[in-house]
Amino acid sequence: MEPSQPKDSVKHSSPVLKKKSMSETDKLKEYIISYSLNNCPEGNQGYNRILLQLCGYLGHGKSSLINSCVHVLQDRKQQFTVVAQSGEAQGGLTMERKSYPLTPTITIVDNRGCSTLNGFETGELYAQLGNFIPLDLKVEWTQGFEEMLTRLEDSELEPNFRDIIVPIFVYSVKRDVAPSEVQEMKNFLTNCRNLTGIFPLIVLTHKTSGNLTKLHDLFEGMGAEEIISVENYTAEDHTDTRGRHFQFLNLIYKALEDVDFKMQKPINKRKEWAKHKTFLFSFLHTNTPSPPFSEDCDDTPNIQGGYTVYEDSFSGHTSTHYHHYEYPQRNYPFQ
Ligand SMILES: Nc1nc2c(ncn2[C@@H]2O[C@H](COP(=O)(O)OP(=O)(O)O)[C@@H](O)[C@H]2O)c(=O)[nH]1
């Protein structure tokens, strides 16, 4: 039995966000720090942590965003400190899903970022978003991703049903978007949404160093629901201002709104897990640009990707079997 709060428990009450006065910023901070999943309409449904999972290309400001979020939630008297190393060369085949607790309930999660969004490394991101990879575990990808995933499964790791994941896509305004990237990003964002049930929050970094309006419109055109532009606190420039603080508190607040919305209805975790596993194995098997997978999945096995995930309806356990099926021809948005 998963712990759950009674339905008539205290509900979240939203802070007033109309003015950006200091007291409103403080209220927002207080709301975030005291946020508890127990106060969701259906109780916590067995979840006890929210992971803000950062994703995006290399060098766009993910680690700096973590430093900024940590900074705005700490005591005002404390100096800015670098907790997540920014600009570091985390390359090669080592991946680590490094986590930084922000509050008792909320943890922000870094990763090294991808150089493209449709290759091997993206499988790693999808595995993170689907909660297939534990936090803070250094993993060497020697024989390839598929082998690693099998090893994770063999280690009898229980599916992680305790963490609720909010995807956050970080993009720097300084960069020019190539036409090919637009398709790649839209596809990626849609897959993130389907893996987590939440459309990624878009964070535009370096907001004063490029064409913010153009990028804002571009992401809006991709279906983004929340686009937040920020100037990160960095080792070079960490002058506190009220507006700058507000940007990061507002981002976390928006993430909590998404959690509230998702938690309004009962979540069938085992079914979601099986669906995500099918998608992930398909992606890893083909290792080609992946089409957004459908949310309208029924209980019949999905044979589209070469792997089939079977769910035992009695125990809820899943098993994965490999099949030599071809992808059926479908009209994907970008083919
Ligand atoms: N001016 C400015 N510099 C930033 C901002 N975000 C990141 N940086 C700098 O950009 C570089 C890359 O940032 P980093 O956080 O390491 O990117 P990551 O690879 O996505 O984690 C570092 O030198 C940061 O100091 C921002 O919003 N404004």
Ligand SMILES: [Mg+2]
């Ligand atoms: Mg980084």
